[in-house]
Amino acid sequence: MKRFPIQKRTLAILVVLLPLLALFVYVALRSGPLAPVPVTVARVENRSIAPALFGIGTVEARFTYKIGPTFAGRIERLEVQVGDLVKAGQILGAMDPVDVDQRIRAQDAALKRAEAQLSEARARQTYAQTQARRYKELLSARATSEEILAGKNNDLQIAEASLSAAQQEALRISAERAALIAQHHNLSLIAPVDSLVALRNADPGTTLVAGQAVVELIDPQSLWINVRFDQIHARGLSANLAAQIVLRSQAKAVQGQILRVETMADAVTEEMLAKVVFDQLPEPLPAIGELAEVTVALPALAAAPVIPNAAIQRNAGQLGVWQVIDGDLQFTAVTLGDADLEGQVQVREGLEVGDQVVVYSAKALTSRSRIDLVDQVHEVPR
Amino acid sequence: MTGKGIRIEGLKKRYGRGDTAVDALKGVDMQVAPGEVVGLVGPSGSGKSTLLKCLGAVIEPTAGRMILGDEVIYDNGWKVKDLRALRRDRIGFIFQAPYLINFLDVTDNVALLPMLAGKSNAESRKQAVELFKALDVEHRAKAMPAQLSGGEQQRVAIARGLVNRPPVILADEPTAPLDSERALAVIRILNQMARKFDTAIIVVTHDEKIMPTFKRIYHIRDGVTYEEAGEGRGFD
């Protein structure tokens, strides 16, 4: 072959075949499972992070008044509509009294009769008293017998007893009447406090069982958010922390603070419950039941080694990061501390400030992986 | 590799068997001395090609004797085991069309034979180039066959026939595609080479232009050869 002349043809062959071969080698080594894995690295930074908690809640009213009859009945009238502001003591409506008015009138008549009986008893008692006194004087003048005086005294005692009975009867009837009036009064549905009508469950004519709410009133000043935090992410949750509230209907965040953390957690959903109040009630008022996202900022922590959470992986049961040491990969187990919501995690043990760790990789890494350091594993537009 | 030329005695060839058998050669006698160029002439179907194929050890004759140099290669049966080596080393072929191998360059077309015989590439090529000098095609040694003229191709073909210094060369219509001037030139070369390498050359032809150049001509007709003296205006 060595005498084979370098001709144009040979050159052409080289021009075609060499790139083909080069491309083949490139393809064989740079693509597929043999290719080095593009990774990005970051250095462990020493910095302070401000952890935050994130929870989801619904707007609720702290005080909800469910106004309804205390016994079964039919609604006679209902004068308020949803959204009406009502004053304390304002009558919202009334139940159908049925026979209460008639019974009060009967009691009125009975009372009059009792009063008549009382005057009669009083007249008898006055006469018996006068008689008894006169026969006592007559006996001291020896103008009558002891026996007659005893008879008059007896008359007096009977008259006094009748008077007492008539008095009690009158009292009884007036008490009964008062009771009926109170009952009548109870048919009215009355606002206990200044509040807002949130719900109107029934309309006049509806028959209700005792205790069923006709209207629900809420105190608009008492709106708060019942927030649920996953227990695993609730470390540091306590009262008086500032909270940022984003209502689903309003993109803008409003400020608030945690009023209290409930003593009872939700055992089923594994969540902690907390009540968050608005610093200033938003206008218009948020709807009861509206979804709210609540972010609670915890105090900033002292500076410590921090890595992005994307760097954390589990390898052979251990939590750790892939460290790049002299271009080689090494899995380092770490103990993690607090984290913030932006994905920064403190490293308690395992890494020093300035260590290089793999953040992003195009595929799962092993200690035998060849790596290719790049700026971005995935092109992010914009 | 020079020898005593080639001698054929009573060579017969029968195709087929029984009733359909055809006797292509019915007893051919022929002798060509080293350094001699003889013509072999005959009409189509005369047995000319059959004789050539027998001589070339491509087909097996039915009976007779063939003596190449001083070795009996056929005596009612092949006496040589490796016919391929026989063809390669001891018989040269020059064809009607040059039949060069067109994917090899001129040098390698010729050098291929010694290579096949087991010589090194360098030595084989040296041999080829030496022949090119003699045949005056040295300047085309690196060309491809397709780039040559007809005459050049035929000269390369002659070089191929000669390269292994065979005692006998069979040339099948070597001048057919050439005009008379070139045809005569080819015959001149064959004569020169025959003398130079002491080779017996049998030229099968029906080319009238070159007839007068042979000293002896074998006519073949119906499977039998007749010897005839030619004008012998060979080239000295």
Added chain:
Amino acid sequence: MISLAGRDIMNAWGKFVFTGLGLGLLIGVTLSMAGIYRGMVDDGKALLDNSGADLWVVQKDTLGPYAEASSVYDDTWRGIHAMPGVARVANVTYLTMQVRQGDRDVRSMVTGVMAGEPGTPGWPPYLVAGRQITRGHYEAVADIATGFNLGDRLQIRRNHYTVVGLTRRMVSSGGDPIVFIPLKDAQETQFLKDNDAILQQRRRTTANPNFNRPQIPGLLEAVIALQSSNAYVNAVLVQVATGHDAEEVAQSIRRWKRLTVYTRSQMEEILIGKLIATSAKQIAMFLVILSIVSAAIVAFIIYTLTLGKIREIAVLKLIGTRNRTIAGLIMQQSIALGIIGFVVGKITATLLMAPIFPKYVLLEPLDSVIGFVAVVVICILASIFAIRAALKVDPAEAIGS
């Protein structure tokens, strides 16, 4: 001795290379087909790998959660966590659905991952951009195959999610990209259809006199609340503590919790043996047919090339070339053609074909090696016809007649 095959190729290299290119495209298709098959299998394995689980605890007597629907109570994990040999457990939900972003929607598998830290079973094991989920709600990590970008707002059923992280090669066994969202959202997603459906369900419940009883205030509300909560997950992922045998732990969970548990190898069997079995066979058959077609084409090409050289072969034979040399000439050419074809095929399959397939195409180096060997073997076999034809050539043909 010079290489006759090499000289012949050099002489007609343009024709040869073009033939090789054509053959290469065919081999490229064959390699891609093998890649598609490997990709399907790898999709299944990627799903298992990415879940990070050693055991899958699913509803009793189901092939869940990938091959069949499965639901277990979402507090089952607590009991499993207490079993010996269990290192970590996590609930997980899977739901294949359309995820909307702006005007378009993408078919994805929405995976609910339990709150925790990176490394929890079910979480994406690595990212290519962004960060892992930190909030317990309304954040998502999406596979780049979805086409979503960081900061995109996704709509999954009724809720909006912000894409905070991107990952790669996180696909379902069907090749749909995965979108990871917090488990609680996912549970809701799985249950809640859309606002209309919720309203209609409420209305149906309200219309049912058994639930809507005036004498029991609050019953209807309780029933509706019960209907719209979902205390189920699809599976519980378990990581086995070091030093414990996965099958033993699985056995004890099966025995004491009366749930079906699959180990990694069983899961692979389900995914690859059952879920993608027919599609895989389909592709395997196609692969076989393509191989046969390729072999036939190589045979034709070599045969044609040889027939074109019949005269040369006759001359070669006449001048005493051994049969072995002539067979070598043809076979070497055939193999050379195969090698050019393979190189071209590998390049086109990797650079041109694989990227345009919508699903993952995995070109394994071992497959390439097998493919290479197969190509060479096929070329050798294919050259046999041509060699037979060449050896039948009578050297006498070179001698004119």
